[in-house]
Amino acid sequence: MTIETKLAELGITLPDAPAPAANYVPYVISGNLLFVSGQISALKGRVGDQVGTAEAAEAARGCGLSLLAQAKAALGTLDRVERVVKLGGFVNSTADFTDQPEVINGCSDLMVEVFGDKGRHARAAVSAPALPRGVAVEIEAVFEIE
Structure with missing residues (x-):
């Protein structure tokens, strides 16, 4: 089954790949x-x-959709993804908030839904006192490609 078919089966429509907000490129391919x-969430505020945690996890899923949109823009097709290698998740949260892993699971769960075992990845889920534009979540990714 192609990834496009899997996305359709899951009822997922990818957004357009967001344009960079500053002096950087949305993706880089180096070797494989x-x-x-x-990718930042549309949701603003401090977790x-x-x-809340559930709302932030949904925002993290949105970041994951943007990651997939960027990957598709880079590769032409998500079928070239061999593996999701790593996610780096940042949560704009209060000093006493400790559920960053549950927030970033919103993105991690999406990767496993879409790619199956190839979607299982290494990960960081950390707190930040602020994120760009006041967003609640930002997530970056590394994919192995064919």
Whole structure:
């Protein structure tokens, strides 16, 4: 089954790949690795204060959709993805908030839904006192490609 078929089966429509917001490129291919720059959530606010964990996890899923859109823009097709290697997740959260892993699971779960075992990855899920534009979540990715 192609990834496009899998996305359709899951009822997922990818957004357009977002344009960079500053002086960087949205992705870089080096050898057999695709590095996708951090994708920010549409949701703004600090998790543990204005934003709840479940809402932030949904925002992380949105970041994952943007990561997939960037990968598709880079590769032409997501069928070239051999493996999701690593996600780096950043959560704009209060000093006492400790559920960053549950937030970033929103993106991790999406990768496994879409790619199956090839979607299982290494990961970081860390707190940040602020993120660009006041967003709640930002996630970057590394994909192994054919």
